[in-house]
Amino acid sequence: MKNRLFQSIDNAPLIVFRIFLGLLLALESFGSILTGWVKNVYVAPKFFFQHIGFEWLQPLPGNGMYYYYAIMGILGLCIMAGYRYRWTLSLFTLLWTGVYLMQKTSYNNHYYLLILVCLMMIFLPANRYASLDVRRNPKIRSLTMPRWCSVVMIAMVGILYFYATVSKLYPDWLDGTFTKNLLQGKTDIPFFKTLFNTKAFYLFIAYAGIAFDLLIIPMLLWRKTRNFALIASLIFHLFNAVTLQIGIFPFFALSFALFFYPPDTIRKIFLRKKPVAETGTPDYQYKAIVYYFFIPFLFLQLVLPLRHYAIKGDVLWTEEGHRLSWRMMLRSRRGYCFFRVVDKETQEPTIYNLQRNLLPKQIGFVSDKPDGIWQMAQHIKKEYQKRGIDVAVYADSKISINGSPYKTFIDPEVDLATAKWDCFFHNDWILLYDKHGNRLP
Known part of the structure; x- marks a missing residue:
């Protein structure tokens, strides 16, 4: 040989x-x-x-x-x-x-x-x-x-x-x-x-x-x-x-x-x-x-x-480990995400206007991709920091895979502005479900 x-x-x-x-x-x-x-x-x-x-x-x-x-x-x-x-x-x-x-x-x-x-x-x-x-x-x-x-x-x-x-x-x-x-x-x-x-x-x-x-x-x-x-x-x-x-x-x-x-x-x-x-x-x-x-x-x-x-959860849902894996033209993914910004000093909440800074394709990216949602939260945090405002950022996100019913994707109680992104293991703020659609602890 x-x-x-x-x-x-x-x-x-x-x-x-x-x-x-x-x-x-x-x-x-x-x-x-x-x-x-x-x-x-x-x-x-x-x-x-x-x-x-x-x-x-x-x-x-x-x-x-x-x-x-x-x-x-x-x-x-x-x-x-x-x-x-x-x-x-x-x-x-x-x-x-x-x-x-x-x-x-x-x-x-x-x-x-x-x-x-x-x-x-x-x-x-x-x-x-x-x-x-x-x-x-x-x-x-x-x-x-x-x-x-x-x-x-x-x-x-x-x-x-x-x-x-x-x-x-x-x-x-x-x-x-x-x-x-x-x-x-x-x-x-x-x-x-x-x-x-x-x-x-x-x-x-x-x-x-x-x-x-x-x-x-x-x-x-x-x-x-x-x-x-x-x-x-x-x-x-x-x-x-x-x-x-x-x-x-x-x-x-x-x-x-x-x-x-x-x-x-x-x-x-x-x-x-x-x-x-x-x-x-x-x-x-x-x-x-x-x-x-x-x-x-x-x-x-x-x-x-x-x-x-090796990452907890179904990659079709979480997207963790999806890239660089030859998972080509494999699923349709639809979703929407609203970013709730809370001023830590006044506790006043506002909904961030994505259309103000993002193009339609970018809005789609931050609507159903977990790393996109996390990166958008980091950007919002920095944007407010430049104005001298310390904020918490929460995501109200739901997605559908291949036309299935929409389910909550990101834990709405987690402040993504302070959350960390783990490149190698599951990020716990991404919610998981069993095969019957029941949320896992």
């Missing part, structure tokens, strides 16, 4: 993946500017909800975030062209991680996946062919790579799909409740509107989602089912691209198929002028990177999504 991992193979899959990755990064960055996403997320808000612990990361003022994203777009083109590859990819990874951490109102799993994949690609020799780096320094040109370069990418996407499968094994997915709710309102065309509300169809979508996530990796690995799996991937991801409108993620996910096909096949399709490589000899050049980076890295990706099992 060790010899097979380090066996040299044609590097066509990695080279083509680098080109696709750079193109998608550029499209994501420039597209965020052109569609108004940067304006809505980083320019228009009066303040931001960063990932807890990264409050010091603030968006650039004025037009700064437009320039920030333009720089990322240019870096994406540089990655695509293989120009100073490791420097440009490292800088892009740093900048992308920055925009990921400086706001979480508009959260998407593929933002996190991009960080992980870009980090992995920094350590892979993806600029050894069809790159400006080779033109600058022909000595680095290579037609091969060790087999593990493909294996680590397959392992990463395999972990993602495994947890995507496991997370769907809960009642509201298995009985079609979530997929029915998801499809409602997606179209005004009578035929599709009727189809999306047909039980057989939304149950089919639910179980097709489970089957796809569970079987896609084994089917891509087996030569006899590989082409069928690719066709299924195209249908699945293009359907998601049209109905869910989740940016580059469907196309990004499709690009991983490159590592499942024989390298010679990828070379013949995408790099026809690339010479046939002499393969089979062991290549231990990057042995230390495998042992000291990729093995610990992939082990971390295996255990990190498990952390919500």
Whole structure:
């Protein structure tokens, strides 16, 4: 097994993946500017909800975030062209991680996946062919790579799909409740509107989602089912691209198929002028990177999504441990929250006007996300402190999961201005219920 991992193979899959990755990064960055996403997320808000612990990361003022994203777009083109590859990819990874951490109102799993994949690609020799780096320094040109370069990418996407499968094994997915709710309102065309509300169809979508996530990796690995799996991937991801409108993620996910096909096949399709490589000899050049980076890295990706099992309560309700766990497009969550501010000196209560300082999407975030509610309480506390007023902040919050009856989410008797946020264990001010809807002590 060790010899097979380090066996040299044609590097066509990695080279083509680098080109696709750079193109998608550029499209994501420039597209965020052109569609108004940067304006809505980083320019228009009066303040931001960063990932807890990264409050010091603030968006650039004025037009700064437009320039920030333009720089990322240019870096994406540089990655695509293989120009100073490791420097440009490292800088892009740093900048992308920055925009990921400086706001979480508009959260998407593929933002996190991009960080992980870009980090992995920094350590892979993806600029050894069809790159400006080779033109600058022909000595680095290579037609091969060790087999593990493909294996680590397959392992990463395999972990993602495994947890995507496991997370769907809960009642509201298995009985079609979530997929029915998801499809409602997606179209005004009578035929599709009727189809999306047909039980057989939304149950089919639910179980097709489970089957796809569970079987896609084994089917891509087996030569006899590989082409069928690719066709299924195209249908699945293009359907998601049209109905869910989740940016580059469907196309990004499709690009991983490159590592499942024989390298010679990828070379013949995408790099026809690339010479046939002499393969089979062991290549231990990057042995230390495998042992000291990729093995610990992939082990971390295996255990990190498990952390919500160690936290008290159902993650579907509490959201504690939800992020970074590949719990993708899994549930609908609706809620509302009123913040009751009490002057500690006069005991006079007032209801905080969220519309005064928050955009509609931010109001949605602080209505049903526990960390959003807590961060909003901290902001209210600081806002009053600037006026010399010491206040207590209470949240009157109710939420519904997948259209279920609304239940009180936050303990209305707890002063969130003085409450602490625990990143690793359950926060006791988030109320818990048993399976019958009865509040737990």
